Amino acid sequence: MxxxxxxxxxxxxxxxxxxxxxxxxxxxxxxxxxxxxxxxxxxxxxxxxxxxxxxxxxxxxxxxxxxxxxxxxxxxxxxxxxxxxxxxxxxxxxxxxxxxxxxxxxxxxxxxxxxxxxxxxxxxxxxxxxxxxxxxxxxxxxxxxxxxxxxxxxxxxxxxxxxxxxxxxxxxxxxxxxxxxxxxxxxxxxxxxxxxxxxxxxxxxxxxxxxxxxxxxxxxxxxxxxxxxxxxxxxxxxxxxxxxxxxxxxxxxxEQYPVRNYQNNPSYHLMRMRVIVESSSSPENTARRLAADLETGHTSYPFATRYGLALAQLESGDTSKAAKTLKPLLASSPDNVYYRILNNRIRFAQAQQKEALANIKDILRLTPDNLPLTMTYADMLFKDKQYTAATRVLKTFSRTRKDDPEIWYQLAEAAGKAGDIEEVHKARAEFFFLTGNFDDAIKHLEYAAELPSTPFSTKTALKERVIEIQEYKKRMKL
Structure with missing residues (x-):
């Protein structure tokens, strides 16, 4: 209702x-x-x-x-x-x-x-x-x-x-x-x-x-x-x-355009596999089906099926099988970012947190502000209980993708674990604004401004943001 x-x-x-x-x-x-x-x-x-x-x-x-x-x-x-x-x-x-x-x-x-x-x-x-x-x-x-x-x-x-x-x-x-x-x-x-x-x-x-x-x-x-x-x-x-x-x-x-040979982008088939695995209610059943497809050759894109299988195996907690499944893909395409992210997620799940974090950080140096790499890095930091570091990464990234509610949500979660109450309120305010809950957005900005630890310059900026949201509500008749 x-x-x-x-x-x-x-x-x-x-x-x-x-x-x-x-x-x-x-x-x-x-x-x-x-x-x-x-x-x-x-x-x-x-x-x-x-x-x-x-x-x-x-x-x-x-x-x-x-x-x-x-x-x-x-x-x-x-x-x-x-x-x-x-x-x-x-x-x-x-x-x-x-x-x-x-x-x-x-x-x-x-x-x-x-x-x-x-x-x-x-x-x-x-x-x-x-x-x-x-x-x-x-x-x-x-x-x-x-x-x-x-x-x-x-x-x-x-x-x-x-x-x-x-x-x-x-x-x-x-x-x-x-x-x-x-x-x-x-x-x-x-x-x-x-x-x-x-x-x-x-x-x-x-x-x-x-x-x-x-x-x-x-x-x-x-x-x-x-x-x-x-x-x-x-x-x-x-x-x-x-x-x-x-x-x-x-x-x-x-038909008015000349016939050409068009590239069949392999990344698209990897994305299809992500949707298949993520929409599955049973990653174990999905893994069994994909393994059967791979074994019988009942697939037009074996590389994508193998990627999906490794994903499903990781989701079901079978990290050793996931690593083994992914290995041929890494050998054939060592620079593929999707394979590298999955490989390091598997390593992280196998208690190789330090190595996985170092690997993702190294890749990020080459491709800064990359969405999947940054969110993977922040997620790993969070799971490794490095909450302050995760907060720092997400706070920096929020300036690049300020209209992405998921980043603000994750930032609020990390800041909360890190004990950064001011950042919690500011992140929640932006999340609520982007999801249409303007009253709660204003409340959290006011909470942040009332904190004794909040610097005067930040208080001024927070009050200005409150006015911005109030004027937005008025202008849009919300």
């Missing part, structure tokens, strides 16, 4: 923000008609509110390797896209459903299940390129403009329906989405179809520019068209229906 209550409060908030955007007649014109309805800055601010609601209500997948890989792919596509505002935020939903979405202000949402359904990086990139196209073509602002003409505040309800569906709302999420769509008039439905066609066209063009295979999009669409009606795990198909005409149209557009 708590999630449902949050959902409806979010709907109200989004509708209010959308109506505010619709009602503002003094917005700057940025070169297109939609800028007179919703400015790019308003889209960004609405997107940040939406992201905070997602972070507070939806179970996200906090896997540094997966996040780092996906962000790199998104930025590669963004570089060649038509996006004017390239402030992009990624959220990976911990759900096996096939789904992805774009929200105003540069928000890209991807369900972990997309890694399971997209068989290659090219197919995965086609979905990302499609969602980026929704952003670059400013479909949100254009739908607000259409809704303003017809007095239908549908976009807020659509965003809210996405939240409920992503949160695992099941039939309720589907019903909310269906009723929202049903409430739109015929022009709205036509407009939605046009948006999807435009996102396909722009996405295919961008794939070719970025060096991806544009034919991957129709290949994925073709397979998806055979899945329609196949079950609740195919949530993507509710908001992205794949008709035969759409498959044919995307194929026709992709």
């Amino acid at each position: 708590r999630k449902i209550a949050h959902f409806f409060s979010t709907i109200s908030l989004l509708m209010m923000l959308t109506q505010t955007a619709q009602g503002n007649s003094e917005l700057p014109t940025l070169g297109d008609a939609t800028s007179g309805v919703v400015s790019a800055q308003q889209e960004h601010e609405l997107g940040q509110v939406f992201l905070k609601m997602i972070n507070s209500q939806v179970k996200t997948l906090n896997d540094p390797e997966l996040t780092s890989y996906t962000e790199a792919l998104i930025y590669r596509l963004a570089e060649t896209s038509e996006l004017q505002d390239r402030r992009i935020s990624l959220v990976i939903i911990d759900s096996p459903q096939l789904n992805a979405f774009a929200a105003p202000g540069g928000i890209i949402g991807i369900n972990a299940g997309l890694f399971l359904y997209a068989e290659t990086e090219q197919e995965f990139a086609s979905v990302v390129a499609h969602e980026l196209a929704h952003l670059s073509q400013r479909h949100y602002a254009r739908r607000v403009e259409a809704a303003q003409r017809q007095r239908i505040p549908s976009m807020a309800a659509l965003l809210g329906s996405i939240i409920l569906a992503a949160a695992g709302g099941g039939d309720l999420g589907a019903a909310a989405l269906s009723s929202t769509i049903a409430g739109m008039q015929s022009e709205q439905l036509r407009f939605s179809r046009f948006n999807e066609q435009e996102a396909d066209r722009v996405g295919i063009r961008n794939m070719a520019r970025a060096g991806f295979d544009p034919r991957a999009m129709p290949r994925l669409f073709e397979r998806m068209s055979r899945m329609e009606g196949g079950g609740p795990q195919l949530e993507f198909l509710r908001t992205h229906p794949v008709s035969r005409n759409r498959v044919a149209d995307s194929l026709g557009r992709a």
Whole structure:
């Protein structure tokens, strides 16, 4: 019931923000008609509110390797896209459903299940390129403009329906989405179809520019068209229906580009294995299945299956088998960062903490601010009860990724163990701010400012941050 209550409060908030955007007649014109309805800055601010609601209500997948890989792919596509505002935020939903979405202000949402359904990086990139196209073509602002003409505040309800569906709302999420769509008039439905066609066209063009295979999009669409009606795990198909005409149209557009040999990125298959292992309720069963696949040759990518097997064996506590399984991969690719991280995690679990920490620290010197390496190092320090060192690492890294709630959460945990109460309150404040709990964020900033040990200059900065959050609440009508 708590999630449902949050959902409806979010709907109200989004509708209010959308109506505010619709009602503002003094917005700057940025070169297109939609800028007179919703400015790019308003889209960004609405997107940040939406992201905070997602972070507070939806179970996200906090896997540094997966996040780092996906962000790199998104930025590669963004570089060649038509996006004017390239402030992009990624959220990976911990759900096996096939789904992805774009929200105003540069928000890209991807369900972990997309890694399971997209068989290659090219197919995965086609979905990302499609969602980026929704952003670059400013479909949100254009739908607000259409809704303003017809007095239908549908976009807020659509965003809210996405939240409920992503949160695992099941039939309720589907019903909310269906009723929202049903409430739109015929022009709205036509407009939605046009948006999807435009996102396909722009996405295919961008794939070719970025060096991806544009034919991957129709290949994925073709397979998806055979899945329609196949079950609740195919949530993507509710908001992205794949008709035969759409498959044919995307194929026709992709065929305009010359045939090339495209690289099959091995990292993508490692990420798929991470999702398989992490979504498993029994790592022991997963390990047995992957071991059987490896032994019988029932795998297209033996290196990825071996990596997944080592992961599953580590998760099940069988570190000696995990080390043995991973050894051939290290021998063939000694510089692979994913193999090196896993190898040192295994060593750490085998009571070789000092060696594992030294190894990760050495790699970090070569690639500073690397997300998976930094979070692995901080996690190892924490587990080794080096709480002050873990706090120092996370505090420094929080300046690089100040909008990542997971880093602030882990920083608060480490600081608490280290006895650094001021840092606990400051980290919790930022975590609560990023998850939409503004009142608690302000409380923790005030707690930190009231500590006798807090320096005067820090107290001043904390009070300024309180004012910033209060003004943000007022500006966003929260």
